[in-house]
Amino acid sequence: MLPLSQKRREEVHERFRSCLKHRGLRQTPERFVVLDAIYDTSGHVDADELYVRLKQGRHSISRATVYNALNVLLDCDLVIRHQFGNAQAKYEPAYRYRQHDHLICLDCQHVLEFCDPRIQNIQELVADIYRFDIKSHALNLYGHCRRPDCENRAEIAV
Amino acid sequence: MLPLSQKRREEVHERFRSCLKHRGLRQTPERFVVLDAIYDTSGHVDADELYVRLKQGRHSISRATVYNALNVLLDCDLVIRHQFGNAQAKYEPAYRYRQHDHLICLDCQHVLEFCDPRIQNIQELVADIYRFDIKSHALNLYGHCRRPDCENRAEIAV
DNA sequence: CTAACTGCAAATTCTTTGCATACTC
DNA sequence: GAGTATGCAAAGAATTTGCAGTTAG
Numbered sequence: 001m002l003p004l005s006q007k008r009r010e011e012v013h014e015r016f017r018s019c020l021k022h023r024g025l026r027q028t029p030e031r032f033v034v035l036d037a038i039y040d041t042s043g044h045v046d047a048d049e050l051y052v053r054l055k056q057g058r059h060s061i062s063r064a065t066v067y068n069a070l071n072v073l074l075d076c077d078l079v080i081r082h083q084f085g086n087a088q089a090k091y092e093p094a095y096r097y098r099q100h101d102h103l104i105c106l107d108c109q110h111v112l113e114f115c116d117p118r119i120q121n122i123q124e125l126v127a128d129i130y131r132f133d134i135k136s137h138a139l140n141l142y143g144h145c146r147r148p149d150c151e152n153r154a155e156i157a158v
Numbered sequence: 159m160l161p162l163s164q165k166r167r168e169e170v171h172e173r174f175r176s177c178l179k180h181r182g183l184r185q186t187p188e189r190f191v192v193l194d195a196i197y198d199t200s201g202h203v204d205a206d207e208l209y210v211r212l213k214q215g216r217h218s219i220s221r222a223t224v225y226n227a228l229n230v231l232l233d234c235d236l237v238i239r240h241q242f243g244n245a246q247a248k249y250e251p252a253y254r255y256r257q258h259d260h261l262i263c264l265d266c267q268h269v270l271e272f273c274d275p276r277i278q279n280i281q282e283l284v285a286d287i288y289r290f291d292i293k294s295h296a297l298n299l300y301g302h303c304r305r306p307d308c309e310n311r312a313e314i315a316v
Numbered sequence: 317c318t319a320a321c322t323g324c325a326a327a328t329t330c331t332t333t334g335c336a337t338a339c340t341c
Numbered sequence: 342g343a344g345t346a347t348g349c350a351a352a353g354a355a356t357t358t359g360c361a362g363t364t365a366g
Contacts, residue, residue: 024320025320025321026319026320026321026364026365026366027365027366028320028321028322028364028365030321030322031321046355047355047356048354048355060323061322061323062322062323062324063323063324063356064322064323064324064325064356064357064358065321065322065323067355067356067357068321068322068357083241083243083245085241087241087245087246087247087330087331087354087355088245088354088355089245089355089356103284103288103290103292105290106293112288112290114284114287114288116280116283116284118276118279118280119280119297121276122274122276122277122297123299125274126261126272126274126299127299127301129272130261130270130272130303131303131304132261132263132270132299132301132302132303132304133301133302133304134261134299134300134301135264135300135301135302136299136300136301137297137298137299137300138296138297138298138300139277139280139295139296139297139298140295140296140297141281141284141285141290141292141294141295142292142293142294142295142296143285143290143291143292143293143294144290144291144293145288145289145290146289146290146291182345183345183346184339184340184341184344184345184346185340185341186339186340186345186346186347188346188347189346204330205330205331206329206330218348219347219348220347220348220349221331221348221349222331222332222333222347222348222349222350223346223347223348225330225331225332226332226346226347245329245330245355245356246329246330247330247331
């Protein structure tokens with residue numbers, strides 16, 4: 001959890017407000033609490049982590065509302081959802097870092113981020129060839145990290 | 159469903175047999191039936207489709223066994239598992255096509271395959287920089303296809 | 317004031333597990 | 342023959358849904 005600058009937070013809230021208005025959705029406190037929780041997160045959170053964290057904090061909120069807020073935030077392009085292999089969605093802020101992709105350790109589930117401009121080129125080329133209007137992409141690299149404290153290293157393949 | 163050549167099927171079976179032996183696992187008819195069903199599939203199947211197809215056909219099999227077989231086949235690197243956004247795993251043969259990635263239509267869920275050699279380069283560079291031993295990758299491009307019969311096109315973003 | 321949202325619990329979906337029976341090796 | 346795999350049904354995990362009560366606009 002690293003706190004955002006007040007200015008940054010205001011920008012994100014403003015964007016959310018205008019998106020909600022535009023879609024005729026309500027500005028509820030719960031939705032902003034979930035938004036802030038995601039933007040205060042370094043790395044990736046899942047829905048349950050958010051629920052537990054907010055429940056423990058002074059913002060009581062139900063799981064259903066967390067999921068609802070996440071879907072609204074996805075619709076507004078304020079958060080990004082990832083599926084890193086194991087079928088539990090992870091979320092991250094859409095407007096914090098520059099565009100990046102992920103490197104996932106198969107042993108300890110650690111996630112690293114990296115950038116490579118060539119992905120943009122690939123995307124454009126493929127869009128052109130297949131006549132697709134591409135909205136987003138996800139490049140996930142799976143492997144084994146070499147952190148000394150990496151867990152479950154034992155599971156070695158053939 | 160496009161039938162494999164007998165020769166190709168034999169190669170795949172042989173690979174599976176040797177892998178099972180190597181791991182001290184049994185060669186059960188069910189495992190080979192699931193293997194063949196996946197290799198007879200053009201495109202991507204999920205576990206339930208396999209179950210239904212095999213149930214309908216002359217090979218009665220339980221869901222639990224389908225899942226078990228899938229996990230064994232994954233371990234043996236004979237099939238590849240994908241998560242295309244919606245958290246239901248899809249499977250495809252590992253030894254039919256050359257290495258490829260996927261283009262997914264957000265409206266009709268259609269999946270196209272494409273190849274780009276630069277991904278290999280990116281993978282090697284990232285492995286080097288982050289000192290990761292990369293085993294596999296998945297590059298998914300999400301967007302809107304332009305097929306005239308694309309369903310659900312209506313859902314337009316802002 | 318009223319339609320949309322929240323909270324709760326129940327329902328759904330996908331996958332795994334436990335246990336008795338069946339079958340490989 | 343020993344131990345692993347299968348089949349069934351039940352359990353589990355993640356997410357969605359239905360509904361009564363609450364609240365934003």
